[in-house]
Amino acid sequence: MVKAIVGANWGDEGKGKITDMLAQESDIIIRFQGGANAGHTIVNPYGKFALHTLPSGVFYNHTTSIIGNGVALNIPVLFKEINDIVSKGVPSPKILVSDRAQIVMPYHILFDEYEEERLKGKAFGSTKSGIAPFYSDKYAKIGFQVSELFDEVSLREKLERVLDTKNVLIEHLYHKPKLDAEEMFKTMLEYRDMVAPYVCDVSLYLDKALKEGKKILLEGQLGSLKDPDHGIYPMVTSSSTLAAYGAIGAGLPPYEISQIITVCKAYSSAVGAGAFVSEIFGDEADELRRRGGDGGEYGATTGRPRRMGWFDCVASKYGCRIQGTTDVAFTVLDVLGYLDKIPVCVGYEIDGEITTDFPVTTKLEKAKPVLEVLDGWKCDIRGIKNYEDLPENCRRYIEFIESRIGFPITMVSNGPKRDDIIYRKSALSK
Numbered sequence: 001m002v003k004a005i006v007g008a009n010w011g012d013e014g015k016g017k018i019t020d021m022l023a024q025e026s027d028i029i030i031r032f033q034g035g036a037n038a039g040h041t042i043v044n045p046y047g048k049f050a051l052h053t054l055p056s057g058v059f060y061n062h063t064t065s066i067i068g069n070g071v072a073l074n075i076p077v078l079f080k081e082i083n084d085i086v087s088k089g090v091p092s093p094k095i096l097v098s099d100r101a102q103i104v105m106p107y108h109i110l111f112d113e114y115e116e117e118r119l120k121g122k123a124f125g126s127t128k129s130g131i132a133p134f135y136s137d138k139y140a141k142i143g144f145q146v147s148e149l150f151d152e153v154s155l156r157e158k159l160e161r162v163l164d165t166k167n168v169l170i171e172h173l174y175h176k177p178k179l180d181a182e183e184m185f186k187t188m189l190e191y192r193d194m195v196a197p198y199v200c201d202v203s204l205y206l207d208k209a210l211k212e213g214k215k216i217l218l219e220g221q222l223g224s225l226k227d228p229d230h231g232i233y234p235m236v237t238s239s240s241t242l243a244a245y246g247a248i249g250a251g252l253p254p255y256e257i258s259q260i261i262t263v264c265k266a267y268s269s270a271v272g273a274g275a276f277v278s279e280i281f282g283d284e285a286d287e288l289r290r291r292g293g294d295g296g297e298y299g300a301t302t303g304r305p306r307r308m309g310w311f312d313c314v315a316s317k318y319g320c321r322i323q324g325t326t327d328v329a330f331t332v333l334d335v336l337g338y339l340d341k342i343p344v345c346v347g348y349e350i351d352g353e354i355t356t357d358f359p360v361t362t363k364l365e366k367a368k369p370v371l372e373v374l375d376g377w378k379c380d381i382r383g384i385k386n387y388e389d390l391p392e393n394c395r396r397y398i399e400f401i402e403s404r405i406g407f408p409i410t411m412v413s414n415g416p417k418r419d420d421i422i423y424r425k426s427a428l429s430k
């Protein structure tokens, strides 16, 4: 059976923690999209880790961690991460890398930097990890699959051909030093040696695993609103963040995905540019940012302060719907314990009309939040294990949001640790 763990919003919802938690009872955890541009923060008995490429299941002995074909694979980052966790005492994880995964090339990262520099004030706020240039090349059919590293003759020939076109842009658009094919070839051979022990025909491996009844988790990166089709285009990422893409980015049948756990944070945060209707500013935002997550809402990869906002029912209802949610994991609720009153965005006002349906980007730019204010619970809810033991106002907050988004909240996360979780029965569960 296959479960997917995905985000409802802009990312940073706490997917890493939920994956780490569910990995306890899983055999295989797969990253199926995205690259090292975002990170998961995980707190477990070995310490606190920021993972960018490795799936969040690497901390267990019993799991196999897979980098699927849909991922933008940065080979040096993968190796740094493996070495980092092993040096902190985590047993050497079992890792497989799809032979069809494509490689983030050193020039993808350069192009990301050069383009942001060229765009100046109009830049997308890229993390400069090469993700957009990588996916552009993948779909322009000039990317490199891991399998191509193992055929030196055609690798060298293709590198020369690809670098010829790259150098035209480098020279005439960006006015930067040209790339050398021979040097790039040497780097590729280093990459090959780093990745060789892990390379695998992943879809075949998964086919066998499914037949053996193995439990598989798909781990998404970012969230619905960053999806290139269904998100806030163009302020999106370059690969699909939806559970449905898990089938493609891992290489398994779509009908095998039987549970889609969509992670929703109890308030909003976002990184990068783009419309963010329920955004808050000033002291109010600073305080939530400082108290948020586990040690503040700052990017796991970039350290950038995240933009903060109240919970957005419009965006989250849409985010859950577009994922095909079966279960909502409602996270980081403990953080709101300091507030007397908690505003929630329940609608958008666009050109004088109120809607609860998430609009296309052009309309989203004009949307103003319609807020409803709920009473806070003014206490620390960490350590509580049963839903009934949560303060009444806290349960009201959860149930209010559940009714507005229309998807069952079956898990409530009240702390960063693995066992800070409350399971709950929901009348909305199918």
Ligand code: GDP
Residues within 6 Å of the ligand: 007, 011, 012, 013, 014, 015, 016, 017, 038, 039, 040, 041, 042, 043, 222, 292, 293, 294, 295, 300, 331, 332, 333, 334, 335, 413, 414, 415, 416, 417, 420
């Ligand atoms: P991800 O990319 O979706 O995994 O999210 P991030 O790792 O960027 O952000 C989640 C942050 O919140 C991490 O620092 C987690 O350790 C932390 N976190 C996750 N769940 C909870 C929770 O229920 N309460 C608190 N206080 N922190 C949490």
